[in-house]
Amino acid sequence: MKTRNLLGGVIVAAAMALGLIACSNAVKDPKYERNPNPRQKYVVTAKVDGAPGPFRVATASVQYKIGPSQTCMPPAEPISGTFPTPDREVVSLPVRKVAESEFQFDVYLDGMVAKDYFGRGVCTWEIEGVTLSLKPTGAKGERRFATTIDMPDATGLKPVIMYARREKYGAPVSDVYDEVERSMEVPHATALYGSDPSKFFAITFSAKESGHDR
Template sequence: MKTPLPLTLAGCFLFALTACSNAVLDPKYERNTNPRQKRVVTATIDGAPGSFAEATASVQYIIGPERTCMPSAEPFSGTFPTPERFSISIPMRKLSDTTYEFDIYLDGMLAKDYFGKGVCTWVVELASIYLQPTRDENGREFLISLQPPELASRKRTVFYARRDAYSAPLIHATHNVEYTTSKENFITRYGTDLSKAFTITVDAKE
């Protein structure tokens, strides 16, 4: 007759993704209350078919570059349910009908020992700008994605967007994001006629 598994082992087998997990699902990450690495980001729109009713921004941080401070992977699934990212919404200042500004901190998250495995440090993974022609929450929005080099280089970056997408009806509400792109990618996708595009010039300064 087979010897039954001890209760603790049986429980681990049945509830491997919960009770016996090494992960912490709610680490309660903290923002840095005294950030110093500030960037002022300005977005200037040129040639859009109309104005924008809403302009919002966000920044996404990620633990890195090493993640040894985080809990180990799940012993059975091999996944890491503990989030390694944290996003913050950022208020934007409207300087004119075509110019918006917001502040971002490269050190906006608190370096801390969240899991008892060493100090977790953070880096900016992505900053995003959303421009909406209408205030309809399901309406179209133009997305500008800023990578860390574009935030740190202090150089202007120009993004291209389709003019005809500004007022085009949505095929489906879930397809409401229009991604902006570089000049080269725009030409590859839509041809060399740049009169079909409007631009968003982004400038990040200390």
């Protein structure tokens, strides 16, 4: 009987401890707010050169991150050291097809609302990355060609050229790890796949500040 009571006490104590850890920093699913009237706009153009065929489907997104300081967020868990609250928000962006192999979308620096979400001070936002995904037809199971550029490239005045393998266009997808072909800058592409330029097609990104609209 004493053994049973002791075991029961241990189980209850463990459950209480886990409950305290799970609830210690409160908000795990904050309702981050998008800015309904953003004004700091950049128009990003992506031009595809040398692909074996067309891309009929294009999607884009921007990932915002709380920063440069995260002191406005609940602190990390004392035991695990991890943050229980997400510090990023992904926003889908409408894509315009301006030519057969040219796409445009708008990125706003002020796309998220700076606000005191946790009662610890105002959280400000910065862009962590912008992603463009292309598919030949959009058919189910078709490989996606994805390119991610960071904040300086998404808002810079100098074009950025990324490369993807031509052989992957229209080729069967072998497994879940083969569903996405990630384009990369030439030093990384040639280091992985060789320096023969005929192996690749290019996606050139350029950005232009559009001033304060709306």
